[in-house]
Amino acid sequence: MMFRHTVSPAEVELTAVRAQGAGGQNVNKVSSAIHLRFDIRASSLPEPIKMRLLALHDHRITRDGMVVIKAQEYRTQEMNRAAALARLNELIASVSVAPRARIPTKPTRASAIRRLESKTRRADVKATRARIVDRER
Template sequence: MAPLTISNSVTIPEEEIELTAIRAQGAGGQNVNKVSSAIHLRFDIRGSSLPEIYKERLLVQRDRRINSDGVIVIKAQRFRTQEKNRDDALERLREIIKAAMVTQKKRRPTKPSKNSQKRRLDSKAKHGKHKALRGRVRED
């Protein structure tokens, strides 16, 4: 297994990722009872060689896959083969780490323009007049 590449400058050595083959859940007939095709991935954030900024952002994230000890736990059992599940688990780990580094753009509050406010009020007045015409016709 080669190191997991996160970005051009960040990679995770294979020794830091613990992969265990386990039996998959669900339907599958006799095969599911005798073949360990699911993969259980564990990655210790605090004990890893990730840069500090990555570690801080991952530990602050509210993700159910990151436990209180700072360990990412992923169970991959989507595919029937162990190799595909292994690749799936590693890809999901890469996505979690990349998602932690995405920063939200700061929102600048804006105000509606004078012209848009005028158009809105004109539209409301026009709609109100139109609705007023729907009333009963009174004979005087």
């Protein structure tokens, strides 16, 4: 089952910055991009979700346990703010479901036989490469 965990606005630090890249006068004078910073350890998220977030190998999570998201795809600050928050919620939702435990299985008898036959064929090929020793002398 999946629980929807929401983050309170007090836990998120939003900073308006100038967007990168081409865009003309508007991009040079308007701070429309948003930097979102979210401290995983200090958040109100349940402990298992915090642990799974910290264990993620995601480039947006720093060593200090901060999620850093930069949204700059829209022209307006409001739309970039909404996009950054949506990405944060998406990241949290991706770890909110506990991974299922793997049930170890045995290889089938047929696959074991195929494996042994291929090993035997390979051994035969290598045996034919061996130097033939003349034992009559």
